[in-house]
Amino acid sequence: MNQTYPNAGKRVLPVWRSLLIFPVTSEKFVSTAHKRGADALILDLEDSIAPSRKDEARACVATAAEIVGRSGADVLVRINSPWRLAIRDLEAVVSPRIYGLVLPKVTNAHHIHVLSEVVAELERERGMEPGTTKFIALVETAQAYSRMEEIANADPRLIAMGVGAEDFSASCGMEPDADGLFVPKMQMLILARAAGILPLGNIYSIADYSDLEGLRNAAMRARRLGFMAVICIHPAQLAVINEAYSPTSQEVEYARRVTAAAASAEAAGVGAYEVDGKMIDPPVVERARTILTRHDAIQSVNRRIGT
16 A cells, blocks of 8 residues: 655655565575565665676566565565666566665765666566656765755655665764764655655664564654664564554554544634643644554555565
8 A cells, every 4th residue: 555745746655664675586585575574575686695696686586576476565676786787687677566676875866867767768668657666765875975865856766765774884984873873864864754755764773683672662763753664684573663663552542532633623613622631733633644544554554465
């Protein structure tokens, strides 16, 4: 299920909490991914694939996409960044089965423009509706940091953006912890929101997939800050992420009371009113409606992917 968001213009964005990434060459992950409960599945051609196996990995994409897509989850592919590899990746993967492409180490808007032109050619050649293939941009270098605004607004295909914690931290010579990541990730979130695209991530490195409690705390904090979803590297992270990025039952009940009170106040011509001892104004009502819309959308996603 899709959902519209403020500032998105005509773009309709997916409802995601979790995106599970894994090597497309791993038969184990490919055969079981559709059972894991991820909202989206990312077939990786980049970091998890050795240089000597890139051609083999490309050849696996079509079959893997058919297998992992059985759950109804959106299927994406993370391509490589160097141009000669990226173009070969696009030639191999653009198809109606692939919802979108994860673009690593994006440098600037021109980077996305070129990739979009190539994808548009391939869509035409393959009889696909123009714009079918969506983009997720990952900012992973200090050089790209100052270009985030132009990246966020680069192309209508772009539906989400994130800061790659490990690569970005290495580029900046810092540890991938909350102290260093808070400012760049929050800036990304604000720019993504302004552009009408999804802000992905949390203020935390996902590399230690055994620390589920740390992940839970970070994910719950990230949702309060406005992040919408996160890329996971291990199936063990999915249940935690899906719960953390969903509205709680208490939030949903309060949102229902707020919207009901707003409807009653409007019908009675009352401007000022309260719910649970708190004064309610238009931004509170808007947040309540957003929570209910997301809750309903997530329920639809859960039914689709069987969770």
